[in-house]
Amino acid sequence: MKNAIFLIAASAIFTSAWAGNVQIQVLDREGKPVPDAVVVVYPGATAGAAPSLLQPSPTIEQERMRFVPAVTVVMPGTTVRFTNQDRWDHHVRGNPTGVAAAAAPAAPGSNFELRLAGKADGKPANFADVKLDTPGVVLLGCHLHGSMRGHVFVTDSAWTLKTDNDGIARFASVPDGAAQVRVWHAEQLVDLPRKALNVVPGPVLDTVQLSVVPRVRRAPPAAPTGPTNSPGGPMGSYSQAPVSPPQAHQHPGS
Secondary structure, eight states, rough: EEEHHHHHHHHHHHHHHTEEEEEEEEOOTTSOOOOOOOOHHHHHHSSSSOOSSSSOOOOOEEEEEEEEEEEEEEEEEEEEEEEOOOOOEEEEEEEEHHHHHHHHHHTSSSEEEEOOOOOOTOOOOOOEEEOOSSSSEEEEEOSSOOOOOEEEOOOOOSSSSEEOOEEEEEEEOSSEEEEEEEETTOOHHHHHHHOEEEEEEEEEEEEEOOSSOOOOOOOOOOOOOOOOOOOOSSSSOOSSSOOOOOOOOOOOTT
């Protein structure tokens, strides 16, 4: 009798450990894994509190002429810190992007512009904070360096993750039942339709295939070795849209 009770309890623990584990792998058009895609799960059931999967106060670095990370996922109401680790000045320009943004006026806070002075030797990096309240995708750019691109995905579901190097987003304890899956990637210009998913008490594996082959992100350029000016000044300021047209600026090495 005791052995039977033990086996039942062990079986229950094993089942609980696997309950609602969902893995979504994102593939490109050629069937290769895609890292840095955003996977959003919309559970049909809302039992229990959603887990905290995202950073509450993320930082996006401007480093070696790139936004690092290239894609940041946040919940509405999150304050994002932008930090300039380069020795030359940068802008941070944020604009809503995507089909939804084109069809509707930009929500307050979705458009912003700030300037960050370069980092002086031996001094802390300049930074500025921006609060993002509205779900959607924000395209990041720099007026001074047109090649710089990044994205902030402001999600409408707490069940949101980026894919890893194997193209997989792993969710634990997703409520059982019908759910929907949305996949977003910066180079997938036409949004994919949401995919129906049935979450059961056990591992759930599924794939979503993009219609594009994303470009491999270029390696950062080497840091300049020539003399630079001594940047400094106040931290960048945050301004609401609409923003004025960019002015011509000089920066080290131009």
